[in-house]
Every structure is written in C-alpha cells, then in structure tokens.
Amino acid sequence: MKGKLEVKRKRVTIRDVAKSAGVSHQTVSRVINGRDDVSPETRDLVKKTIKSLGYLPNASARSLAAGRTNTLACIAPNLVDFTFAALIEGAELMARQHGYFLMAASAPDARDFRKVLNQLYESSRIDGVLVINPFIDERTVYLPKDFPTVFIGDVSKNEEIGWVALDDVKAGYMAAKHLLDLGHRDILCITGLQNEACTKDRNQGIFQAFAEYGVPLDSEKIINGDWAATSAYQAVESALKNNMKFTAVLAENDRMAIGAMRAFRDAGFSVPDQYSVIGIDDMPLASYFDPPLTTIQQNVTEIGKEAAEMLIQKIAQPELKGQSSRFSVQLIQRKSTAPIAGNGGD
Incomplete structure (x- = not known):
C-alpha cells in the first residue's frame, strides 16, 4: 500500500491578507510597518485578518525596506577569553531586547580584523559594530567612516565613536590598597599584556596606591604576564626558585591569580597562611576556588549591555555624538588574602 500523500500547506502571502480584508497589499504593508497613514478601522481589520490567516511577515523584507538588517557585529581578539565572552553575552542580551541579532567574530590581529569587517560591512550585512579592545594594534584604521561604532574596553579618540570601559585605574588601585592595608610591602605584581590599555591603567592604579603608602x-617584582594562568604559574615558580622576597601576589586578572595559587600549592606553600593572592575580574568560579579568591569585581555583562544599547541608539540617531560610560569596581574579599604573617614562606 502506498504511503499517504502529504499535502503541503500553502504559505500565506501579503496579497492573500489584502484580498481577504478587501484592501490593497500596500495598505497591509503600511499596517505591518506601523505607519500612521491608515484609519483605525482599517488597521483593526487588517490585524484581525493577519491573525485569522496565520500570516507571518517576512522580517528580512521589513528590515530591507527600512534600509537596515537589524544585525550588529561584535569583534573581539578571541572568543574564548572569559571577559570577552561575558561582554558578548551581555551585548547579545541587549540586542535581542531591541529586536537585533548579534554576530560575534574573532580577529586576533589587525589583518584579520580588516578581513572580517570588510566581509560584514561591504556586503551590508550589519548596521553597526562593537569593537572589544580596539587599540591592541592598528585595527581602528580599518573602521569605515561614519559607520555606527562603539568601543568596549578603551576610550575612543574620535568624538563620533562611543565607548564603554571599566575603571581599570581604580581596579589596580583597590587591589594594591587591599594588600597594603593588610601589611604587605613586598608584593609581586603580575601584569597583563603590555599593549593593552587596561594593563597600563591597572598599572597606574597600582603605582598610585604604592605612592600613597x-x-x-x-621593578624586579613587576612581571609581565599574558592573562593566562600559565604565565603567572611560571612567574611565581621562578620567583620562588630565585628566593625573591615577597609575601603577596597581585595578579591583574583572576586566571593569573589562579595560576599563582597553583604554583604556591605545588611548591608546598599555603595560601593565605604564607602568601596572599588577589585577582581582578571576579569570574564566576572565583568563589569556588580553594581558597576562594579575593578579587576586584567588574560587572562585565552589564558593560556589554551598555555598549550594545549605546550602539543601537547611534544607529537610530546617526547625528548623535559618541557617548561614553565608565563602570566602577568593588573589592570582593574572600579567603585568599590575610594580614602579613612574616616573610613569605617562613
């Protein structure tokens, strides 16, 4: 016995709605797009007809008619870093609230940035772009002129481009001040990548705290890291082998702080009984480490939301000058720091 023949249901079109309602398809289009040049009676009739027929307006067509794609892009150096991922998540949440789709792409260097941006911009696939860590290289020179853009993580030098950033100077200052308040004076500082503005700002805050005290x-206790746990592990391992005098580690992000704590554990030392460790970020698992990590909290997701909202406003009002927003930070004191108990390791 032959199988039953499946009859596909015909897709309802805008002309089907117009015919059923007894109006022109142009009138139906005006109702769908929220135009005010339709009488209330006709508007209600068209809406009821759309509902009864189950008509679904073509979102792509509506966007093209408005001269927009309702799509944003967010380009980051990579998509695996916790901070970048959280920023993108926040931006995506805000984009969806405003009816936008967010495309995330990685560009580790300026050449890749140019390639990715050209693919998106020249094909008119996006209405605006968010750029995370815009000044890690020369990527900003490839940004199209007069195209809606918002920087995340650094201050824009162009008044047309908005920016959202963390108060990194305060983050570095608060981390150093916390250790100094506990009596530590010999502090090993493990920095982020030197070509990133947030590293320079966190360094500035650290120097400020030391100067105040x-x-x-x-300078021998300032070691360049690369944000990865391995770089801090190696820095602490080397410092211990060379009998460097220090009682605490200030790592400029949580991943490096975790690397430092692991190095102490592998060398047979206790945190915080013999060495204190503080990070910056307050990543989700920070409170579950052993011991729970003392850190400087930044609300990364909210920064992403703010940047996306700023970009959407710029798209809606191109005449607006670039807006700016700097997020504050707070100390989250847990169990990885303690008052100084003598020379590190003694």
Missing part, C-alpha cells in the same frame, strides 16, 4: 615598588 610611601612604599617603593621594586
């Missing part, structure tokens, strides 16, 4: 900061 009248404590000299030994």
Whole structure:
C-alpha cells in the first residue's frame, strides 16, 4: 500500500491578507510597518485578518525596506577569553531586547580584523559594530567612516565613536590598597599584556596606591604576564626558585591569580597562611576556588549591555555624538588574602 500523500500547506502571502480584508497589499504593508497613514478601522481589520490567516511577515523584507538588517557585529581578539565572552553575552542580551541579532567574530590581529569587517560591512550585512579592545594594534584604521561604532574596553579618540570601559585605574588601585592595608610591602605584581590599555591603567592604579603608602615598588617584582594562568604559574615558580622576597601576589586578572595559587600549592606553600593572592575580574568560579579568591569585581555583562544599547541608539540617531560610560569596581574579599604573617614562606 502506498504511503499517504502529504499535502503541503500553502504559505500565506501579503496579497492573500489584502484580498481577504478587501484592501490593497500596500495598505497591509503600511499596517505591518506601523505607519500612521491608515484609519483605525482599517488597521483593526487588517490585524484581525493577519491573525485569522496565520500570516507571518517576512522580517528580512521589513528590515530591507527600512534600509537596515537589524544585525550588529561584535569583534573581539578571541572568543574564548572569559571577559570577552561575558561582554558578548551581555551585548547579545541587549540586542535581542531591541529586536537585533548579534554576530560575534574573532580577529586576533589587525589583518584579520580588516578581513572580517570588510566581509560584514561591504556586503551590508550589519548596521553597526562593537569593537572589544580596539587599540591592541592598528585595527581602528580599518573602521569605515561614519559607520555606527562603539568601543568596549578603551576610550575612543574620535568624538563620533562611543565607548564603554571599566575603571581599570581604580581596579589596580583597590587591589594594591587591599594588600597594603593588610601589611604587605613586598608584593609581586603580575601584569597583563603590555599593549593593552587596561594593563597600563591597572598599572597606574597600582603605582598610585604604592605612592600613597610611601612604599617603593621594586621593578624586579613587576612581571609581565599574558592573562593566562600559565604565565603567572611560571612567574611565581621562578620567583620562588630565585628566593625573591615577597609575601603577596597581585595578579591583574583572576586566571593569573589562579595560576599563582597553583604554583604556591605545588611548591608546598599555603595560601593565605604564607602568601596572599588577589585577582581582578571576579569570574564566576572565583568563589569556588580553594581558597576562594579575593578579587576586584567588574560587572562585565552589564558593560556589554551598555555598549550594545549605546550602539543601537547611534544607529537610530546617526547625528548623535559618541557617548561614553565608565563602570566602577568593588573589592570582593574572600579567603585568599590575610594580614602579613612574616616573610613569605617562613
């Protein structure tokens, strides 16, 4: 016995709605797009007809008619870093609230940035772009002129481009101040990548705190990391092997703080009984580490939301000058820091 023949239901079109309602298809289009040049009676009739027929307006066609794609792009150096991922998540949440779709792409260097942006911009696939860490290289020179753009993580030098950033100076200052308040004076500072503005700002905050306390900061105790846990692990391992005198570690992000704590554990030392460790970020698992990590909290998701909302406003009102917003931070004190108990390791 042959199988039953499946009859596909015909897709309802805008002309079907117009015919059923007894109006022109142009009138139906005006109702769908919220135009005010339709009488209330006709508007109600068309809406009821759309509902009864189950008509679904073509979102792509509506966007093209308005000269927009309702799509944003967010380009980051990579898509695996916790901070970048959280920023993108926040931006995507805000974009959806406003009826936009967010495309995320990675561009580790300026050449890739140019390639990705050209693909998106020249094909008119996006209405605006969010750029995370815009000044890590020369990528900003490839931004199209007069195209809606918002920077995340750094201050724009162009008044047409908005920006949203963390108060990184305060983050570095609060982390250093916390350790100094606990009596630590010999502090190993593990920085982020030197070509990133947030590293320079966090360094500035650290220097400021040391200066206020009248404590000299030994240049040998400032070690360049790369945000990865491995770089901090190696830095602490080397410092211990070389018998460097220090009682605490200030890592400029949580991943490096975790690397530092692991190095102490592998070397047979206790945190915070023998060494204190503080990070910056307050990543989701920070409170579950052993010991729970003392850190400086930044609300990364909210920063992403703010940036997306700023970009959407710029798209709606191109004449607006670039807006700016700097997010504050707070100390989250847990169990990885303690008052100084003597020389580190003693």
